[in-house]
Amino acid sequence: MAEFSDQPMPRPPDEDVYLEFFKAKHMTKYLDDYVDLHIYKGRTLRDRIKFSIEVQSLLKLDSGWAVVTKSGENPKQHTFKTTKLIVASGLTSIPNMPSLPGIDNFLGQVLHQDGFGSSDVLTSPDINNITVLGAGKSSGDMVYEAAKAGKTVSWVLKATDTTGPGFFLSPKGVGPYKNAFEIGMTRLAANFTPSFMNGPNWWTKLLHSSSYGAGLMTGFWNSVDAKARTEANFQRESLQNFDKLSPHSPIFxxxxxxxxxxxxxxxxxxAQKVRIYVGDVDYLEKYMLCLKTGxxxxxxxxxxxxxxxPSLRFFTEEQRTEFGLPHLLTQEAPSGKRHWAAIEAEAEAKVLTTFPQLSKPPTVFCRPTTKTPxxxxxxIAPLSESGVASKDRSVVFIGQVVVGNYFPVVECQSMWVTAYLDGKLELPTLEEQEKDVALFTTWCQRRYLSNGQRGNNMTFELVGYIDTLLKDLGLCSHRTGWFKDTFFPIWAKDFRGLKTEFKNKYGYR
Structure with a gap:
């Protein structure tokens, strides 16, 4: 599934594969080959990339955009001018480093997960004691690799204002599915989460709007939660505090x-090799991390x-407000607050009526909201009046959603974006667009709590989102027959031929 439809990925050697998951170096090789093998008008994609360029600011022009950049250590700025701007800077480009008092006195290395793979922390003979901050998947990966490398490892979980340790699930599949990811890429599994993107139809109404269905789904998710906790066996004997890794909230x-x-x-x-601490960082000194617990x-x-x-720092606060990007609540105009509050109140009522299960979240810590969703x-696109050319269509955003597999998502987003930027895609009225956005953001915040605050979380909605984009374009998303469309995973190969259909429909040559 980790490929685009127009270039199959060679299967990695068996020694680098576990339940069809493979080492990251093979993904790097695939992407390297992709940019070299795609040639348009005599130039490869690699030829079209400007490396080591940092975007500092963007200026809206009458005829498009001015992109102000700098290169490396060179203080001189360079400005690119363009009529169309596609922002695809991703959600994981700018590391979030915690406040570390005393870091100037610290004599060891300090790395974000971003630099872990290219560092020497696992091989250096001068590094014996490794401490990891964080409670999620990336932290767990670094802890595991350090322990397997024979280092003395400490794992520090935050004690206050925290959503708790992450959920780590078995990747094993069942029946015909080779792993859990394949199950999650089926329309059948997509229907097991309450989402407007799945219909609604009689089946989703039965599962999520009726008391019988809601009870059935609660039982299903509780069983998934219980199985994950049982497999982890958090109460086992351990080196130190292994039970502290137990998630604070249900997996649903x-x-x-x-x-x-x-x-x-x-x-x-x-459990056998890692000491786990729960405490907030107090300060660093020489070769020591000191917690507020003492x-x-x-x-x-x-x-x-x-x-x-978020990788949108090159937009000003005013631009973020204008284009519908997250911006500080304190910077939102009172009229804007009232406008969205009214639309969102109506949307929330619809969410809770359609999916009553979402009205009863668990009592858990939720991060305070400081920005709009x-x-x-x-x-993808800033809200605008209806019609294909009613307002400036010069900027779009790709990949600003949280999903489990970006390959099919950005492939479909790219076709949607192409039609939109070229004025070939009809949009609904501004009022309908606003209602659609408000319905998703209020649902997202109810469905995913802290992780839904930005209104862009689609952990279990990838399939429905792809269907929605292709429906907008008038293209078929159900491409393998009703049985396979329901029970089989969505593979990249299923989308082969889709680009040709798109080009023919919209008159591209």
Whole structure:
């Protein structure tokens, strides 16, 4: 599934594969080959990339955009001018580093997860004690690799204002499915989560709007939750505090981070070889991390699995407000607040009526909201008046959603974007667009709690989102017959021929 439809990915060697998951180096090789093998008018995609360029600001022009950049250490700025701007800077481009008092006195290495793979922390003989901050998948990966490398490993979980440790699920499949990811890429599984993108139809209404169906779905998700906790065996004997890795909230709500386990001995390794601490960082000194609990942890390398900042810093606060990007609540005009509050109140009533299960979230910590959610139509385009050319169509956003597999999503987004930018795609009225956005953001915040605050989380909605985009374009998303469309995973090969259909429909040559 990790491929685009126009270039199959060679299967990695068996020694690098576990339940069809493979080492990251093969993904790098695939993408390297992709940009070299795609040639348009005599130039490859690689020829069209400007490397080591940092976008500093964007200026809206009458005829498009001015993109102000700088290159490396060169202080001189360069400005690119363009009529169309596609922002595809991703959600994981800017590391979020925690505040570390005393870092100037620290003599060890400090790394974000972004630099872990290219570092020498696992091989350096000078690094014996490794401490990892964070409670999610990336932190777990670094902890595991450090422990397997024979290092003395400490894992520090935040004590206050936290959604708790992440959920780590077995990747094993059942029946014909080789792994859990394949199950999640079926329309059948997509229907097991309450979402407007799945219909609504008689089946989803039965599962999520009726008391019988809601009870059935609650039982299903509770069984998934219980199985994950049983497999982890958090109460087992351990080196220290293994039970502290138990998630604070049920898996259905996705209030914490999570991911699939890529190593069958992950929990056994952590329990036997890793000391786990729960406490907030107080300060660093020489080769020591000190917690506010008074505990002092010997540290030669401090690894921060602390997440990411949104990669939209080159937009001003005014531009973020104008285009429907997250912006500070304190900066929103009173009229705008009243406008969206009214639309969202109506949307929330619809959410809770359609999906009564979402009206009863667990009592857990939810991060305080400081910014508005994304308010992009179809999570791509700024809201505008209806019609194909009624307003400036010069900027779009690709990949600003949280999904489990970006390959089919950005492939469909790219066709939608092409038709939109060229004025070939008809949009509904502005009022309808606003209602659609408000319905998704209020649902997202109810469905995913802390992780839904930005209004762009589609952990279980990838299939429905793809269907929605292709329906907008008048293209068929059900491409393999009703049985396979329901029970089989969506593969990249299923979309072969889709680009040709798109080009023919919209008159591209």
């Amino acid at each position: 709500w996705q209030n914490c981070t999570g991911g699939l386990l890529n190593h069958p001995d992950f929990f056994d390794t952590i 505990e002092r942890i010997p540290t030669d390398a401090l690894l921060c699995g602390t997440g990411w900042h 994304y308010r992009l139509y179809r999570h």
